[in-house]
Amino acid sequence: MSTPPIAARMADIAPFHAMAILARARQLEAEGRSIIHLEIGEPDFPTPQPIIDAGIAALRRGNLHYTPALGLAALRTRIAAYYSTHYGVTVDADRVVVTPGASGALLLALGALTNPADTIMMADPGYPCNRHFARFIETQTLAVPVDADSAFQLTPALVERYWTPAVKAILLASPSNPTGTVIPDDDMRAIAALCAARGAHLIVDEIYHGLIYEGTHQTALAHSDQAFVVNSFSKYFQMTGWRLGWLVAPDWAIPALDKLAQNLFLAASTPAQYAALAAFEPGCIAILEARKAELKARRDYLADALIKLGFGLPVMPQGAFYLYADCSCFSDDSFEFARTLLEKTGVAITPGLDFGSHQPERFLRFTYTTSLPNLKLAIVRLQQQLKPTL
Amino acid sequence: MSTPPIAARMADIAPFHAMAILARARQLEAEGRSIIHLEIGEPDFPTPQPIIDAGIAALRRGNLHYTPALGLAALRTRIAAYYSTHYGVTVDADRVVVTPGASGALLLALGALTNPADTIMMADPGYPCNRHFARFIETQTLAVPVDADSAFQLTPALVERYWTPAVKAILLASPSNPTGTVIPDDDMRAIAALCAARGAHLIVDEIYHGLIYEGTHQTALAHSDQAFVVNSFSKYFQMTGWRLGWLVAPDWAIPALDKLAQNLFLAASTPAQYAALAAFEPGCIAILEARKAELKARRDYLADALIKLGFGLPVMPQGAFYLYADCSCFSDDSFEFARTLLEKTGVAITPGLDFGSHQPERFLRFTYTTSLPNLKLAIVRLQQQLKPTL
Numbered sequence: 012m013s014t015p016p017i018a019a020r021m022a023d024i025a026p027f028h029a030m031a032i033l034a035r036a037r038q039l040e041a042e043g044r045s046i047i048h049l050e051i052g053e054p055d056f057p058t059p060q061p062i063i064d065a066g067i068a069a070l071r072r073g074n075l076h077y078t079p080a081l082g083l084a085a086l087r088t089r090i091a092a093y094y095s096t097h098y099g100v101t102v103d104a105d106r107v108v109v110t111p112g113a114s115g116a117l118l119l120a121l122g123a124l125t126n127p128a129d130t131i132m133m134a135d136p137g138y139p140c141n142r143h144f145a146r147f148i149e150t151q152t153l154a155v156p157v158d159a160d161s162a163f164q165l166t167p168a169l170v171e172r173y174w175t176p177a178v179k180a181i182l183l184a185s186p187s188n189p190t191g192t193v194i195p196d197d198d199m200r201a202i203a204a205l206c207a208a209r210g211a212h213l214i215v216d217e218i219y220h221g222l223i224y225e226g227t228h229q230t231a232l233a234h235s236d237q238a239f240v241v242n243s244f245s246k247y248f249q250m251t252g253w254r255l256g257w258l259v260a261p262d263w264a265i266p267a268l269d270k271l272a273q274n275l276f277l278a279a280s281t282p283a284q285y286a287a288l289a290a291f292e293p294g295c296i297a298i299l300e301a302r303k304a305e306l307k308a309r310r311d312y313l314a315d316a317l318i319k320l321g322f323g324l325p326v327m328p329q330g331a332f333y334l335y336a337d338c339s340c341f342s343d344d345s346f347e348f349a350r351t352l353l354e355k356t357g358v359a360i361t362p363g364l365d366f367g368s369h370q371p372e373r374f375l376r377f378t379y380t381t382s383l384p385n386l387k388l389a390i391v392r393l394q395q396q397l398k399p400t401l
Numbered sequence: 402m403s404t405p406p407i408a409a410r411m412a413d414i415a416p417f418h419a420m421a422i423l424a425r426a427r428q429l430e431a432e433g434r435s436i437i438h439l440e441i442g443e444p445d446f447p448t449p450q451p452i453i454d455a456g457i458a459a460l461r462r463g464n465l466h467y468t469p470a471l472g473l474a475a476l477r478t479r480i481a482a483y484y485s486t487h488y489g490v491t492v493d494a495d496r497v498v499v500t501p502g503a504s505g506a507l508l509l510a511l512g513a514l515t516n517p518a519d520t521i522m523m524a525d526p527g528y529p530c531n532r533h534f535a536r537f538i539e540t541q542t543l544a545v546p547v548d549a550d551s552a553f554q555l556t557p558a559l560v561e562r563y564w565t566p567a568v569k570a571i572l573l574a575s576p577s578n579p580t581g582t583v584i585p586d587d588d589m590r591a592i593a594a595l596c597a598a599r600g601a602h603l604i605v606d607e608i609y610h611g612l613i614y615e616g617t618h619q620t621a622l623a624h625s626d627q628a629f630v631v632n633s634f635s636k637y638f639q640m641t642g643w644r645l646g647w648l649v650a651p652d653w654a655i656p657a658l659d660k661l662a663q664n665l666f667l668a669a670s671t672p673a674q675y676a677a678l679a680a681f682e683p684g685c686i687a688i689l690e691a692r693k694a695e696l697k698a699r700r701d702y703l704a705d706a707l708i709k710l711g712f713g714l715p716v717m718p719q720g721a722f723y724l725y726a727d728c729s730c731f732s733d734d735s736f737e738f739a740r741t742l743l744e745k746t747g748v749a750i751t752p753g754l755d756f757g758s759h760q761p762e763r764f765l766r767f768t769y770t771t772s773l774p775n776l777k778l779a780i781v782r783l784q785q786q787l788k789p790t791l
Contacts, residue, residue, distance in 0.1 A: 014627070015569060015600040017657055019516050026660035030470075057463045066460050066672065073447045075642040080420075111501055111644065114666055126409050127517070127539055143664040149517055149539040179405060210405040237404070252465040252671025254501065254644075267407055270416035274533040276504055280670050281642025282456065 024143045029361040032349060036359040047389040048381055050359040052188065053251040054332065055380045056302050061295040062250060062286045069285030076281065080272040081265070082109025082257070083284045089291050090242075090257055100233045106259050108268050111279045113218045113243035113256035117144050118275065120239045120258055121180070123267045124212045125150040129179035131214075134165050135367035136335065136374070138188045138216065142367075153178065156369035159325035163190035163335065167201040174209065181206055183231075184216035186223060189366045189376040190335040191310075191328025196229050203235035214239040218256070219331035221247025221299070224307040226329060237261050244283070246331070247299060248290045253283040306332055309379035309386055316390040317377065320397055332379050335363075339373040341397060349375060356392040414533045419751040422739060426749040437779040438771055440749040442578065443641040444722065445770045446692050451685040452640060452676050459675030466671065470662040471655070472499025472647070473674045479681050480632075480647050490623045496649050498658050501669045503608045503633035503646035507534050508665065510629045510648055511570070513657045514602045515540040519569035521604075524555050525757035526725065526764070528578045528606065532757075543568065546759035549715035553580035553725065557591040564599065571596055573621075574606035576613060579756045579766040580725040581700075581718025586619050593625035604629040608646070609721035611637025611689070614697040616719060627651050634673070636721070637689060638680045643673040696722055699769035699776055706780040707767065710787055722769050725753075729763040731787060739765060746782040 029050050036046045057063075069075070081087065084104070091104040110116040117140070125131060127149040133141055135154035145152045155173045157163045165183060181202060185194040194202075199215070206213040215231040217240055231238040243256035256279075260268055272278070289295055314334055318324050323337025342348035346362040353359050361378070363371030379386060419440050426436045447453075459465070471477065474494070481494040500506040507530070515521060517539040523531055525544035535542045545563045547553045555573060571592065575584040584592075589605070596603040605621040607630055621628040633646035650658055662668070679685055704724055708714050713727025732738035736752040743749050751768070753761030769776060 014651075014653060015514075015602055017654065018512065018514055018519075021513055021657045021661070024660055024664055026656075027663055030663065053466055058465050063460050063463060063465075067457050070453050070457050070460070073453060075448050075453075075640070076443055077641050112667060118665065122408065122537055123411055124405075124408055129408075140664045147512055147661075147665065148537060212405050250465070251467050252668070254667070254670045261404075263404060264407065266416075267411045270414055271411070271537075273417055273420065274414055274530045275508065275537065276644070277502060278642070278644070280644045280673065282672055283670065 020146050023146045025139065027139065028346065028365045032353060032359050032361060035353060039353070039357065044357050046357045046359055047385050047392070048359050049377045049389060050361045051378060051380055053380060054246065054249045055382070056249050058250050058253070059295050059298045061289045061292055062248070065289035066282055066286030069282055078278045078281050078284055080276070080278050081269050082107070082279060086284050086288055089288060093291055094230065094232060098230045098233060100230060102232060102259055105265060106262060108258040108260060108265070108272060109279045109284060110256045110258055110272070111276050112245065112254040113216065113241050114140065115276060115279065116241040116256045116258035117141065117216070119268050119271055120214050120241065120260070121145060121150065122148050123264060123271050125179050128177065130175060130177040131180045131182055132165070132170065132173060132178050133182040134163065134184070134187065135369040136163065136189055136363065136371070137367055138184060139365050141182055151177065154367055154369070162192040162326045163187060164192055164194050165202065166198055167205060170202055170205055178211050180212040180214055182214045182216070185228070186219040186328065186330030188219065188331060189333050190326070191331040191333040192326055193223060193228050193329045196234070199229070199231050200234040203231065203238060207235065207237065212239060213237065214241065216241045218243040218246050222303060222306060222332065223330035224303070224310065232259060239264070244287050244290060248287070249299070249302070250283065250287065250290070253280065253286065255279055255283040255287055306379065309383055310334070312383060313377060313379050313386050320390065320393055334377045334379070336375050336377055337373050338375050343372060345372050345375050352393065352396065356396045358389045358392055410536050413536045415529065417529065418736065418755045422743060422749050422751060425743060429743070429747065434747050436747045436749055437775050437782070438749050439767045439779060440751045441770055442768060443770060444636065444639045445772070446639050448640050448643070449685050449688045451679045451682055452638070455679035456672055456676030459672055468668045468671050468674055470666070470668050471659050472497070472669060476674050476678055479678060483681055484620065484622060488620045488623060490620060492622060492649055495655060496652060498648040498650060498655070498662060499669045499674060500646045500648055500662070501666050502635065502644045503606065503631050504530065505666060505669065506631040506646045506648035507531065507606070509658050509661055510604050510631065510650070511535060511540065512538050513654060513661050515569050518567065520565060520567040521570045521572055522555070522560065522563060522568050523572040524553065524574070524577065525759040526553065526579055526753065526761070527757060528574060529755050531572055541567065544757055544759070552582040552716045553577060554582055554584050554588070555592065556588055557595060560592055560595055568601050570602040570604055572604045572606070575618070576609040576718065576720030578609065578721060579723050580716070581721040581723040582716055583613060583618050583719045586624070589619070589621050590624040593621065593628060597625070597627065602629060603627065604631065606631045608633040608636050612693060612696060612722065613720035614693070614700065622649060629654070634677050634680060638677070639689070639692070640673065640677065640680070643670065643676065645669055645673040645677055696769065699773055700724070702773060703767060703769050703776050710780065710783055724767045724769070726765050726767055727763050728765050733762060735762050735765050742783065742786065746786045748779045748782055
């Protein structure tokens with residue numbers, strides 16, 4: 012009567028190393044230490060008040076039954092309209108699937124499109140859950156190592172170089188987690204064309220697309236109406252705990268996504284969907300744009316300060332709230348280095364290990380989801396540890 | 402440049418036929434027809450006011466960031482305490498995983514425990530998503546046909562008869578959807594022992610366990626601390642649209658479930674978790690118990706009325722809000738029969754086809770999630786259609 016074994020996939024699905032750092036940070040905080048959190052991948056801002064108010068109004072009205080699996084019609088319409096007003100791209104509301112977070116959208120897209128014999132091409136470093144979603148459904152992944160010379164992104168040349176006939180989907184993220192870099196429009200258009208020519212699906216994670224601090228960048232939908240575009244109310248709209256995202260898909264995929272969403276989720280959260288109806292209102296967008304300006308100021312400060320401390324930052328990220336900094340001049344093991352910095356300075360940072368196997372030991376991901384004064388304090392502490400003679 | 406193909410699994414994952422009935426029913430309503438909905442698998446009651454109030458308070462406080470992947474500590478403690486007060490069974494809060502609905506709990510449990518070469522044994526008829534969860538992660542299913550003589554449930558004898566060495570998990574539901582029948586404690590204990598002896602995991606869906614109208618029935622956790630028990634805030638607690646459930650698992654499985662939950666969901670909805678803290682308060686339980694009494698009265702009425710109309714109901718279901726009625730004396734195709742009844746009488750009912758391949762054409766699932774006056778009106782309409790000479 013021994014315990015029956017767990018699934019083989021569990022050996023390949025890693026926990027977030029950031030969580031180990033966070034757990035130790037919380038422990039130190041419980042012991043009275045002051046900790047500055049630069050490891051957490053969610054905005055420190057509260058959900059904007061107009062969204063909260065819409066949520067409270069929905070709770071007061073009290074119709075909190077299941078919505079259709081594809082989402083509230085009114086919300087799908089608002090999301091479609093956002094592509095028109097924000098990008099000038101026409102998206103039919105029928106192509107919008109409202110999901111339980113971007114996680115739900117990624118699971119739906121990968122599950123509806125790929126078989127166990129198929130391969131999903133993605134960048135390494137990248138969002139760790141992507142390879143785990145694939146592993147969960149027994150699909151293969153091809154993690155293409157990317158470096159500063161391609162801004163840590165796939166390029167058309169890299170796609171061609173690493174292409175195999177087993178590739179059935181290419182998963183891009185723009186801006187990327189952990190690097191914050193954006194894929195240039197020309198590259199996105201060329202990769203979309205490659206996918207079309209070679210019979211692969213293009214899936215683009217745009218959950219940080221609302222947080223691009225300079226330049227104008229098109230949604231992948233501007234380049235291809237066959238792209239599967241994932242977005243979220245978590246990051247730009249700052250509704251993390253509400254768990255709401257969306258997927259824009261080609262017409263022909265909607266029936267499959269609908270039945271898969273019915274079976275996997277039934278539907279996304281009803282209170283969250285009603286609250287999100289307020290997210291696109293001008294008053295809410297004004298709040299979000301002010302916060303975005305604050306995030307840009309933080310990025311500018313932190314990037315400059317890390318470079319002055321001696322970290323490598325060969326590419327200035329245009330978006331998200333991450334800096335993927337090279338710490339190889341301080342340590343040849345970023346995980347141990349992150350642990351040491353936490354213990355000695357009380358600054359919590361995520362090691363590269365969370366994001367893949369391409370030189371993770373060289374990198375740390377700093378998030379700027381804490382206030383500018385906190386960031387400055389973190390830099391003072393790091394400076395005392397790393398350059399005590401200054 | 403043809404469209405690349407979708408995943409093979411999508412051919413095996415069916416949409417809910419109830420949705421086709423519901424869509425037609427909505428269309429008829431839009432045309433002015435009066436429709437009585439006996440096809441919808443969610444309580445008609447609103448979320449109890451104490452839960453709504455707790456949700457509003459959480460939104461006002463405004464800390465709506467991600468919770469830990471396993472859930473709010475306070476909620477895990479309340480859920481654990483529920484097993485003590487309600488069943489007299491001690492469950493450590495560390496064994497409770499809060500999930501995005503019972504759907505999330507089932508996906509976690511099946512994903513953490515089974516490989517593609519493994520088989521999950523389950524009853525046919527049963528909740529359709531179960532076989533689709535398995536198909537999603539490429540695991541095999543063994544659907545055991547069950548009939549009225551075992552109250553449409555697996556028994557120890559059936560488990561032994563259909564056992565194969567590939568069986569790595571047995572998935573039971575008590576009460577069952579679509580049949581509302583409960584597994585006797587002795588059978589549950591014996592099946593738990595069989596699982597232990599043969600090295601299989603036992604997963605028990607108890608999402609309707611709060612809605613058992615007579616007798617006392619133990620949770621499967623009373624029989625085995627190795628059982629994986631799925632429950633939900635949707636049905637008894639009437640929080641359907643909030644998307645919140647839970648899984649109680651053996652100690653040793655928690656780290657695997659934690660990392661899988663991190664990767665698949667990040668966490669369950671934060672507003673829903675804070676709201677659910679109020680669900681176990683005596684004032685809320687009093688509301689729920691009154692509603693349960695109302696559901697029992699509806700069951701008693703509808704079961705009796707359907708039998709008088711000529712439907713077969715060989716087993717009186719003890720729980721949930723479903724009656725799985727044999728309509729073979731009226732039709733040899735329950736799907737067409739359901740469509741005809743909808744068109745002719747405006748009564749919407751789910752055909753057996755949603756629940757498996759064992760004689761679905763003989764059965765209709767009636768839900769009693771509408772008021773007693775509505776149920777009576779439905780019976781009058783059915784009577785006029787089926788027994789016009791009475």
